[in-house]
Amino acid sequence: MTAPVYLFDLASRQAQWLAARQTTISGNVANANTPGYRARDVEPFADVLDKTKLVMAATNNGHIGISPSRAEVTKVKKSESWDTVYSKNSVSLEQELIKAGEVNRQHTLNTTIVKSFHRMLLTSVRTPS
Template identity: 40%
Template sequence: MFETLEIFRMAQGMATHAAARHRVVAENIANADTPGYKARDVQPFAEQVQGGSGFKLRQTRPGHSAPATSGHTYRSSEQRDAAQSPNGNSVSIEREMVRAVETTRQHDLAVNVYRNALGILRTSIGR
């Protein structure tokens, strides 16, 4: 029931995006000394939502056509503006640490949105 409410879907999408970005940041940090490794990042969440590529169609009524697949997709891509070291590696530990903090804040925001929406829902039904 709760997964059909848009606020819960948005909170889940934000949390999923944060998890995907955490994975990419961790891969970048793990490969900081790998020669020729190119730093990667995922598309910002706002662009995913506005572009429509982060969310798939969903069937809201029996008469509507069913979606082909469900879920969120987040693809990492190479960072074009990253400076390279002499061995061809483009990972900056400082930049990755900033991204890790941003991603943690995004995940915390998603959890708070979910928690507050759940509180409003509980209040509205009298529990």
């Protein structure tokens, strides 16, 4: 028996995360001239997925037991800002535009994968003429 594919659910969750990140980025840009404003960002999508606690299940006694291993994680500290501003504002428009471009590319990839998977499903269920 094949396991269900939750690609559409995963793509939907990533689209929601991308929307939240884009909202945060636009808020940073809107407050670029606000004195003392600190730039914000959402946690990476990989961290969001790690919190879902997906667990592998053995459905047969003959399955090989897998012990959970912890991959070493290197934390990367992002710089506060590329600019030093007298108003103590940490928003860098250049960084925010780069982030917005990343969101755009990830959203395009997400929709392309869903479209391709949907096309593949439709092809598999169509009856030959």
